[in-house]
Amino acid sequence: MAALSKALALLLITPFDLSLFGQESCLTPHFYGNYQNGDGLTLSIFIPDRPCLDTWASETLTSASVTFASPQIQQLVWLEEESIDEALKTETRSFRNEFDSFLEILSSTQEQSPDDDDQGQDVLIFPNIGSRYEVVYRTQTAALLSVSHGTAKTLDTILPRFWKSTLMPTSPVPFQPVPPGAVKHVEHILSTLKFDPAVASIVNNISVLQMLNDIRFLTGEDGNSGIVSRHSFAHGSRTAATWLKDRFEDTGAACELRPFLIGYAPNVIW
Secondary structure (H helix, E strand, O other): HHHHHHHHHEEEEEEEEEHHHHOOOHHHEEEEEEOOOOOOOOOEEOOHHHHHHHHHHOOOOOOOOEEEOOOOOOEEEEEEEEOOOOHHHOOOOOOOHHHHHHHHHHOEEEEEEHHHOOOOOOOOEOOOOOOOOEEEEEEEEEEEEEOOOHHHHHHHHHOOOOOEEEEOOOOOOOOOOOHHHHHHHHHHHHHHHOOOOHHHHHHHOOOOOHHHHHHHHOOOOOOOOOOOOOOOOOHHHHHHHHHHHHHHHHHOOOOOEEEEOOOOOEEEOO
């Protein structure tokens, strides 16, 4: 076991509890974030050293999972099933098998070199050439994968329906508890919610036909927008951003397209 621990990285995945972050806890400096299990359970992920894990395990009994990853951890990505109406799942054939199909697609996905496309738009192509990934942790409603950094950027484009992805940080992050004042503020807002005739008027005046036209433009189904993909690396994302800016400005708003990362589509700020 000692030899194995030297060759593999240890990951601790445990239900979130404030006691994990006490002043005497050795886990705090090894915290990588809280994530949803897809069933309402919040999980905390740590990548501790072996002495810390041994100390914590000897003092704590929980439903925690200790798993291993290859020492060359690439990009860790948390995947979770979104909360949707159960009726949608029962109406979908082979719903539970879709994640397995996703892994098959992932195993046959080849990364594209940045030099292959001068705009860096298409990061994934799908010939039958294997690429390396690792399933670090998995439940019925969540999974933790280790994939290459290139694959991580567009993993969301091949996820099964009703699933979403979150890139984990590459180094530990400080735990930031929600201040009691912020909790009370949200509780106060929820307690004062009531019918607003102005909001109701806006909702009632929404044009379903205009909504359909807008959707067809943004998806490229109208044949006029030229949009093929709105992924952040695709040219269509910039077309969509400009279109949204124009629509907001039609209402009298002042807007700008604000870049934030090289290669990504800009944010629409108004």
